[in-house]
Amino acid sequence: MGKLSERLRPNQLIGAIVALTLLAACTSNPKPQSDTPPPDESVYTIAQGPDLSAVWGTQGCDGTPGERYQKGCFGKILPWPGGTYVWNSNTGNKKIIPINTVLLPNGKVFTFGAGDDTFRFYPTEADIVNGGKISADLWDPLTGEHKPIDNTTTELFCSGQSALPDGRILIAGGHEGRLYTSSGPYLGSKDINLFDYQSNGWLSFPGRMAAFRWYPSSLALPSGEVLIIGGIDARASSNTPDPQLNNVEPLDIIEIWKVEGNTPSRRLLLNAPKRAYAHSQYPWLFIASNGKVFVAGQENRLVYLNTAGDGAWEDLVDGGMPRETPPSGYSTFVRNSGTATLYAPDKILVAGGSPGDGVTDYPVASALTIDLNLPGTPIVQSISPMNFPRRHHNATILPDGTVWVNGGTKGPGVNNQELENRVYDSELWNPDTRQWKLTAKAQKFRSYHSTSLLLPDGRVMTGGGGRCDGCAPQDDNADVEIYWPPYLFNPDGTLAQRPDITRYPTRVRYNQRFSVRVKGGVSKVTWLRLGSVTHSVNFDQRINALEFTSAGGDSYYVRTPANPNLAPPGFYMLFVVDGSGVPSTGRIIQIMP
Structure with a gap:
């Protein structure tokens, strides 16, 4: 043939x-292509988790064994160091107050507060000099070591910050002083600063923002860019318009920054001015699984922002999305200085806040959830209220998926510090039962300008408070307390035996199956983005429950989120939780764009 x-x-x-x-x-x-994960090209490392008993003596806490097991406990007061460029309060100290708090990829905590120029004032606009100085601090939660570092280009007080995919921190805006008198209106900053955790160095971009921003929000996008929105400034009505602004007020401009190496670029969402769509001061922003930015407050208007191209708003209120019923006597409901957090993909918890800033506007204990993941119109549901009304409090997602709330004031107006209005009790929200449980009492009043940050070892750092007009000098809290959650304890009050991730990758990609080795049981695998907090807002906080299967013995296969809408590129803490609800130490892993 x-x-x-x-x-x-x-x-x-x-x-x-x-x-x-x-x-x-x-x-x-x-197999279908969608079921085939990318090949595992990760570099694995072998390590053993830290033994918290080693830091119990210096950072541990009191309380009866039963209290520790049921409510957890707050550790000893840990003082923060002094700095060269720190606002000198009425007490005469030069201590750094952790008003802005960020967890870095090396496990250290980066904090800064108010700088030398916080209350500098200018008689006229012509006298304004851009620039300022501030001292920041790097703290190792395990060794307790501090390393103060200085920024000599910008006063970063009340700025917004988010992490880039490579772990550097982009800081938007800040403060340039006050106008006309020492008690006059505040001046924002146009500066963009970058902090590099590997070199402990600063980079100030020559390009500046479209507006002077004080109190802006920032958000890491699935694209690896950072969205910057909002803020306030005394010169807002007289800002010199950017040629690209098309006669839109500068503070209405929403901008997106991309950083490649040390080269920044900026694009403006000219078709989507902020205006009434987002609160001026630290609006609550979340990435939804559809890739759009969902604005959950602080105002009672719920909208999507499409960041593609020149931007577009999608008003869900007009589309039939239910809103909260305002308290009696109010025509609208604004949760000023409340808090919100993305406790699961497309699911948001909103808690507390005040319907206004007046002396008769009392904070509320009410809470609600917003579900963007259901078919049809997203669902807003009231849930059981917190045990206390709160304003200026913080919400922190824990490795087991619960949400811990601490601090705040229950008094009316802005920053009410009356003794009878101080909330020392913390509480825990369970998304499965949708109920609140009282947890331990803090030793110090943490309200306005306080922060709360999940650490890799499963504890929570709470710190700051103070440094403001009307703040009592004794409440300028240049210190932190560590909260030890109840999952860290046995019924007899001793530290629980924890599962330990002993082998894991340092880098992964989307929809990738990777392996881990675990000493101990595994009932749940979660990962949480490294936190970045200020003014009751954690810009980067989010959690994913990851798919996992046994690979035999002490090995498990884990699948990363399918796409960056579910977990924007950057650094996350990987946790395993055993059958008793005890989490491992979080292993910090980078997911690549």
Whole structure:
């Protein structure tokens, strides 16, 4: 018999090749592409988690064994160091107050507060000098070591910050002083600063924002860019318009920054001015699984922002989305200085806040959830209220998926510090039962300008408070307390035996199956983005429950989120939780764009 190509005409040959190809495809029966994760090209590391008993003596806490097991406990007061460029309060100290708090990829905590120029004032706009100085601090939660570092280009007081995919921190805006008198209106900053955790160095971009922003929000996007929105400034009505602004007020401009190496670029969402769509001061922003930015407050208007191209708003209120019923006597409901957090993909918890800033506007204990993941119109549901009304409090997602709330004031107005209005009790919200449980009492009043940050070892750092107009000097809290959650304790009050991730990758990609080795049981695998907090807002906080299967013995396969809408590129803490609800130490892993 001759060769097949010799026995068939050209058109017959083509048909035969196609048929053979189809036959091979049918008989090989490959898995669908969507079910095939990318190859595991990760670099693995082997390590043993820190033993918290080693820091119990210096950072541990009191309380009866039963109290520790049921409510957890707050550790000893840990003082923060002094700095070269720190606002000198009425007490005469030069201590750094952790008003802005960020967890870095090396496990250290980066904090800064108010700088030298916080209350500098200028008689006229012509006298304004851009720039300032501030001292920041790097703290190791395990060793307790501090390293103060200075920024000599910008006063970063009340700025917004988010992490880039490479772990550097982009800080938007800040403060340039006050206008007309020492008690006059505040001046924002146009500066963008970058902090590099590997070199402990600062980079101030020559390009500046479209507006002077004090109290802006920032958000890490699935694209690896950072969204910057809002803020206030005494010169808002007289800002010199950017040529690209198309006569839109500068503070209405929403901008997106991208950083490649040390080169920044900026684009403006000119078709989506902020205006009434987002609160001026630290609006609550979340990435939804559809890739859009959901604005959950602080105002009672719930909208999507599409950041593609020149931007577009999608008003869900007009689309039938239910809103909260305002308290009696109010036409609208604004949860000023409340808090909100993305406790699961497309699911948001909103708690507390005040319907206004007046002396008769009392904070509320009410809470609600917003579910963007259901078919049709997103659902807003009231849930059981907190045990206390709160304003200026913080919400922190824990490795087991619960949400811990601490601090705040229950008095009316802005920053009410009356003794009878101080809330020392903390509480825990369970998303499965949708109920609140009282937890331990803090030793210090943490309200306005306080922060709360999940640490890799499963504890929570709470710190700051003070440094404001009307703040009592004794409440300028240049210190922190560590909260030890109840999952860290046995019924007898001793530290629980924790599962330990002993082998894990340092970098992964989306929809990738990777392996881990775990000493101890595994009932849940979660990962949480490294936190970045100020003014009751954690810009980067989010959690994913990851799929996992046993690989035999002490090994498990874990699947990363499918796409960056579910987990924007950057650094996350990987936790395993055992059958008793005890979490491991979080292993910090980078997911690549």
